[in-house]
Amino acid sequence: MKYSIFSLAANALTGHKKWTPAWRDAAPKASYDAIIVGGGGHGLATAYYLAKEHGLTNIAVVEKGWIGSGNAGRNTTIIRSNYMLQGNIPFYEWSMKLWEGLEQDLNYNAMVSQRGVMNLYHTDAQRDGYARRGNAMRMNGVDAELLDKEGVRKIAPFLNFDDARFPIQGGIIQRRGGTARHDAVVWGYARAASDRGVDIIQNCEVTGFLREGGAIVGVQTSRGEIRAKKVGLAVAGNTSRLSQMAGLRLPIESHVLQAFVSEAIKPLIPGVITFGAGHFYISQSDKGGLVFGGDLDGYNSYAQRGNLPTVEDVAEGGMALMPMIGRVRLLRHWGGIMDMSQDGSPIIDKTPIDGLYLNAGWCYGGFKATPASGWCFAHQIARDEPHKVAAAYRLDRFATGHLIDEKGQGAQPNLH
C-alpha cells in the first residue's frame, strides 16, 4: 500500500484497519539465487538493489534476530561524505546522492535531514589537515567549506569560546551532511525489497555453510538448510564469527562503540558538531533527544555495552565543548559492535572461497554508507566485479600495501 498523506487520511477514516504489513515475514525456501546474511541496513539495501538494479528477485535476507537489531538500530544516525582519501570519497559521495533521493525511491520517510556536519579544529595542524580534506572533497565535486572562528560562532554560538582548554580556531562543514532516522532506513529498505519479491527471514541464525568441492552453496540455519548460488555476508560486528565458519581469517577486530541519548528537549543544536580536541560529537533528533558519542572503549568486545571511562570521557568532551548541556540529563547509553578493519576502511569484495562474498570492516562509518554499500555489494554479487566507486575496497589490499588509512594509525584497529 503506497504511503502518502492521502492514504494516511483515507486510513484514518477507517480507523487504520486497512494497513498491511510493511514487509512479508517470510519462511525460508529450499533455495535462492542469492542469500544475504544479515538483516541490517546493508543487507536489506543489498537485497533491494539486487532486485531493483540487477533484476534478481529470488533473493533471501536471513536475520538471526529482528531486522535492524544490529548496528543499524544502535548508531548515531549521521550521514556525510567528508572523507579525505580517493579510495573513500567517491563511494561516500555516491551514498550521499542515494540518501538525497532515498525516501522517494523507497516511498518511506527516513527523515533524511541535511542540517550540516561541522568538524572543529583547534590547532593550525588540524586546520591544514581539514584544508587537505576539504580540497580533496571539492575536487570530487563534494561540498565543503572551511570556517574560521567567527564562521563557527555564527552556526553554533553556544560553543565554549570563553574559557576553553583547547580554544576553537575554526571548522570545516559539509552542509549536505546531516542525519537520518536509522530504524526507518531499515524498515524502508525491507518494505521496498519485500515488495520486489525478496524474502526477509527473521529469527533465522546462520550456523554454518554448505560446501561443495570447496565452494559455498548455501547456509545451515536455525531453521534448516538453505541453498544458494551465492552467499553474501553483511554482518558487520559479527563478520569474524561467520567467516570463521567458512575457515576465513580476516583483518578485522570487533570493538564496542558506545552511543548516548539525552531526554527530549526543545530544539537546541542545529546540525552535527564534532569536537576536535576531545572525543565528542553530537546532534539532536527530531524527537528532541541529544544524540552523541565519542571514541571506542578500546578493547575487543562482542557485548553491546561499554564501561564508565568512556562514558566519562564523552561527558567531559561534551561539557568542555558546550557547557550549556550540564543540566540536560543522559537518558540511555548502549554499545554497538564495530567491525574494525586494520586500516579503518571497509571491505566489499568476493572472498577466496567461491560463492562467498564479503561486505565488512565498516568501523564506525557503516550507517552513512548504507545505500552505497548495498548498491556496490549488489553489483559485486550480481556482476562478480567491483563497482567503480568501491574499487579500492579489496580484501587483498592489506597484503599488497594498498591501504586506505584516513587516520594514519596503521594496523591497530582500536586506533582508527
Add this chain to the structure above:
Amino acid sequence: MRIPCPFCGERDLHEFTPRGEVTGARPDPSAADAEAQFFTYVYLRDNPAGPNREHWYHGSACRRWLVVDRDTRTHEIIAVAFADPSIGGAA
C-alpha cells in the same frame, strides 16, 4: 572492568591501554616467506566471540605489558600474566 595486575593488584580499566589480540611471536624476518608471515602476524585476527588472549599495557602504574585472557562476550577476566617471561618473583 577491573584487571588484576600481577604487580599492582586489581585496578580499574582506565589505567590500562589495550593493544588487541596476541597474534603469536614476531616472525623470522629472514624466512623465505617472511612477507607473508609478517602479513599474517600484523593483520589477521581470530577475533573470537569468547575467550581471547590480548596484550594490555599498564602504562599509568607499573608500565608492564600484560597478557590478559578475557571473554569478549562477558568481559570476564580469566587470567593475567606478565608478557615478559623473564619477570619472576613479584606478586
Add this chain to the structure above:
Amino acid sequence: MAETWQATSAFAGVAAPAHLAGAGLTATVLDNLGLASVQARKGAGVALAAKVQAAYGLDLPQHPQRVAAGEVAFVGTGPGAWMAVSEAGPLGWADRLAADLSGLASVNDQSDGYAALRLEGPAVLDVLAKGVFLDLHDSVFPPGSAAGVVIAHIGAILWRREAQVFEVLVFRSYAASFWQWVEESAAEYGLAVAR
C-alpha cells in the same frame, strides 16, 4: 666564574604557604627530595637486593611498597623497578646509587622529574577519594603501601607513611594542574599549605 644557579620549586608561584587552623588537609611541598629510578639488570634481582641491604640497610621491596631506613626509602614501582628516595636531598643521590649498584641496576636521577607533596590531616582520605580510584582503607592500603595511580588525568606515584600521612609524586610539568585539583578537592575541609 659564574655564581651557582638558583633552584626553582616545581610549585613556585602556585602553592603559597597558608596557615589555616583546624584545616582538614595540610599540604607540604617537598622541594628537596632526592629521587632516582632504579631498574634491575636482567637476572640481577637477588644480588641487587643484597647490595641494597648492605649499602642502605633495608629490604628491597618486591611489591608496591615503601621500605625505609633512616633518610633513605625504596618504593616499588614495578617488577624490578623502584623509586629510590633520599630525604637528604638530590645532590649526588643518583650518582651514589649508580656507583653502589653499578652493574646490578640502571639508575636515573629523577629529583627534578617529579613534583612532590605530602598530604596529611583528618580529611586526607576524603580528599584522596576524590581523585584516587584505589581502596585506601587501612585493611587494604596500610602505611608502607605504595601505588602508581591516575589523579584527575595526571599520573602519580602515591605512598602512605602513616594513617593520615600520604606522599605523592607527579611529573613536574603537571605541578600547577595537580595543585589546582588539591585546592579544589580540599576546599570543603579547609587547606593549610606548608613548605
Add this chain to the structure above:
Amino acid sequence: MSRLATGGRVDRGAPVRFTFDGKAYTGFKGDTLAAALLANDVTLVGRSFKYHRPRGILTAGPEEPNALVELRTGARREPNTRATTIELYDGLEAASQNHIGSLKFDLMSVNSLFSPLFVGGFYYKTFMWPAALWEKLYEPVIRRAAGLGRAAGVPDPDTYDKAHAFCDVLVIGAGPAGLAAAKAAAKSGARVILAEDDFELGGRLLSERQTIDGAPAADWIRATEAELAACGVRVMLRTQIFGAYDGGVFGAVERVSDHLAAPGPHQPRQRMWKIVAKRTVLCAGAVERQLVFGGNDTPGVMLAGAVRTYLNRYGVAPGKRAAVFTAGDDGWKTAIDLAAAGVTLVAVVDPRTDVPAELVAAAQAAGARVMLGAVVSDARGGQALKRIDVTRADGEMTAFAVDLLAVSGGWNPQVALATHLGGKPTWSDEIHSFLPGKPPPGMSVAGAAAGAFALADCLAYGSLAGTEAAVGLGFKAAPFSTLVACPDTWASAPLWKVKSARTKAFVDQQHDVTDKDVILAAQEGYKSVEHLKRYTTLGMATDQGKTSNLNGHALMAEITGRSMTETGTTMSRPPHLPVAMGVLAGSHRGEHFRPMRKVAGHQWAADNGAVFVDAGQWKRPQWFNAPGETDWLVSVVREVKATRTAVGVCDVSTLGKIDVQGPDAAAFLDRLYINGFAKVAVGKCRYGLMLREDGLAYDDGTAARLAEDHFLVSTTTANAARVMQNMEYARQVLWPELDVQIVSVTEQWSQYAVAGPKSRELLERLFGGAVDVSDAALPYMGVTEGTFAGSPFRLFRLSFSGELAYELAVPARFGDAALKAIMAAGQGLGVTPYGTEALGVMRIEKGHVGGAELNGTTTATDLGLGRMQSKTKDYIGKVLSARPGLTDPERPAFVGFKPVAPGVRLRAGAHFVALGADGVAANDEGYMTSVAYSPTLGCWIGLGLLKRGPARIGERVRAYDPLRGEDIEVEVCAPVFVDPEGARLHG
C-alpha cells in the same frame, strides 16, 4: 487545601514557600513538589508529548511519566524534572512545560483533533513530497512540537565533583529488604555501603501504615538506622545507583545540593561516585502498574500505591471523593487508607470475583460500593476527573462522580540493575511480571525487586541476602532474629487492557502511545518488542517505560498469540534514572578539561611576551611579541633573522627524552631504528627514523651515546608517550632476552636550543672557559656532560635550524636560572628567544620532515630517507615496508615548492595539479604538507608530497586550493632551501 489535619512525616512547623507557573504556594519541609501541589489542590501540571493532553500526577516516585516540570530559572533551569521527586525548598520555582499559551489553554492541544492522523509511526508514511520541503517546513515544525522542556541554553553555573568508594557489600535501596540486608551484612563484619535514592530511609515503609514487631515501622527504621551507624555502615542518601558495569563497578550520583536553592560554598551540585563492590544486594523495590482504560491519563487518576504515599507520608489527600480500581489485593489497602484519612470512598472496582472477604468487608465498612468482576471502562473530565464509568461483566454500566481514582494493575520488580550486564529477566506467571533472571556476578536480589512483596518476606529475604553476601566473602554469619510484620496479601490478576473502553486508552502516557497504536504496530508487522518500541516510541520517554512497557509488551503478546517468555521485553540500559551530563564530567570542563603541562622556563617566557600554543597538553611559546609588535608574522620573521644572523634561544624541553641503559642498549636501538646505532661512538649523536611494524614511518629523533651501555633517545613532543609504550612493548614482548632498561627522563631535564652563528660565542661567555665548546672539543653531533654553576648539564651539538647550534640540558629545577643565564650571556650578541613558529620556519627552510609529513601514511622512501634503511639488519617495519603498495614509484614523495610569482602566499592543504589540467580528483598528484614565509629567501616556501616528486625538480605544477579560492603556480624544488651543503652546521 487537601492537607490532612494530622499525619504524615512532613514538618508542619516548617512552612516552605514556592511558586508553580508564577503562582505562590506554601508546603512543608519534607514535601516533594508533587505533594505540595496536591496539598494546594493543583492537579493539572503538564501537557503530553504528542496530543498535548492535560496531565496530572500519576505516581509518587521517579517513575513519573506526566508530572514533569521546568525546575529553577535562568542558567539553572532543569527541564523534564519529576515533581514527584523534587524536594521542596524555600523559594523553589517550577513551571509546567510543552504548551503554547497557558497550561490550561494550550494552543497545541489542537493536535488532539488530528489524533486520528497522528497514529504510531504516521510520520514514516508522509512528508516525503517534495523532498526539499523536509528541512524547510515539515521538520522544523515537527522539531518545535517535539521535545518537552527547554534547556537553559547557557553554561551551567554549578560545579560537579567525583569520588570513589570501595566496599565488601553494596546494598542498593533502603526499604525494608535493603535495611535488613545492610544490617545483616554489617553485623557479620563486612564493609557495607547502603545507597538510597530517596532523602529518607525506609522505602515503601514510609508510605504504608505497617507494623514491625507490633510497633509502627517508623520505629524499626529509626532503630535500624542507629544500628547501621554503630557498625560503621556508610549510608548514602539522595544517591542513585544508575548503572552496573563490569567487575563490580557501579556508577552512582549523589544529589548533594539539589534540595537547596543553590549549592553552599565549596559544595558541588551533585557528586558522581564510582563504587567498587565485591558483592551487591539489589533491593530496588517495585513499581506499580497502571491500568489501560479510557481516559486513564485524566488528572485525578493516580496509582493506588502513590495515593497511599500522599496520604501516609505527606499527609495529603489527593482527592475528596475517591474510587479504587484494582486488579490485585494490594489496591484494597488504598481504599482502607483513604477511608481512614476521611476521604469519601465511593467505590472499589476489581475485575476479579475471588477477593479475600476481609478486604471486601473492610471496604464496605468504609461505606464503599464494592463491584467485583467489574472494570472502569472510562474516566471522564478532561482537565480534572469528574466521573468514572464502571462496566460489569454483564455489560451493565454504572457511573460514579469522583475526583480521584486510585488504580493498581499489580507491581513490577525493579530489575534493571540486574540486567545491565546482559542478564535477561524471566517471566513469572505468579506476579504477572518479570523477575531478575541471572544477575551479574556477585549480585543477589531481595525483597520486592525479587518479587517478594509481603513485608515479612522483604525483611526475611533481606536479612538472608545480606548474610549470604558477607558469608560469601568469608565473614562469619551473625545471627539475625525473624521480625514479625503485619500480614498483607498480594494476589493479583493480569489485566492488560480494559476492552470496554470507549475513549483513548493510554499505554505509555508520556509518549501518548495508545492500545490502538500497539494493535497497528502488530498489524503492520512491527511485532518484536524492539520494533514495537521503535515504531510507536513506547517506553522511549524520560521514564523509559517504567509504568508502560509491561502493559505494552503484554498487549503485543496477546495480539500475536505468543507467550510472554516468547515475547520478551526490551533491554533496559543505564542510567536507571536520567543523569545530568555535568556530573558525569565532574570538574573536567572549561580550562580544566585536561591538565596543562608547563616547562620550567614558562614563567620567563610569559614575562617576555611569549604567546603560547598547545602542543598536546604542553604550553609552548609560539612566538615572542617584542614591544610594539602586533603582527605574529613580524615577530616570527624577526626571530628567524636573529637566529640565522646572530643567535636565538628556543625551549625544546618538551621533546621526549628516553634513557636507554644496559649491555644490550645498542642492539635494542638497532631493532627500533631503520638505521644502525651499534657503531655510534660514545660522545656522539645520530639521527634515526622509526617505523611501525606495518612499514610506515611514525617518529624520528636523535639518540646520543653517553656510554657503551647508555643512550639517550629523543622523540617528537607529540609521540613521546607512544614511543615509550612501543619501546616497552619491544623490550618486554618482542625481545625480553635483551638486557636493557628504559625510563622517561623528559621531565628531569630542561633543554634549550642555542642556535646561530654566534651560539658558540654565547656559550663561551656563559661558561667562561669552564667548558670547551670549540669545534674540536664538541664537533657537530657531539655530546658532553659536566657540572657548572652547581648544576649538572648535558651539552649537545645538534641543529634543527641548520645553523651552528647547541642544545643545553640542565635539571629542571635549574631550568629557569639557566635560561636567564643564557639570555644574560647573549647580551650584546643580539640573542633572541624564538618560539615554535620560528622553529617551524627554519625546519621547513632546511627541509626536515615534521608532524605534517610523519602522518602515519608515509614511508621512509616517501620522506626521502630511504637511503637510511639498513640492508644488513632487521628492524621493526623492515619486512612489510617492501610491499608493492608501499614501494610503488608513483607514490607521492617529499619535495619543496616555491611560488613562481614572488610574494604569493602558499597554503598547506592545497593539492597539486599539473599545469593546464582540471582541478579534479583524477588529476590529483599530491598535496602541500607544510608552508612558511622564509625570511631568508624573502618568499613563501612549501614542503609537500608529489607523485614522483624527486624526479620532477624544476617542473612547475599548480597548488590548487578551491576551498580558499586559490590556484597558485609553484616550482618543484629540492626540499632544502637554505644551506643545502650544510656548511653553517660546522664552522
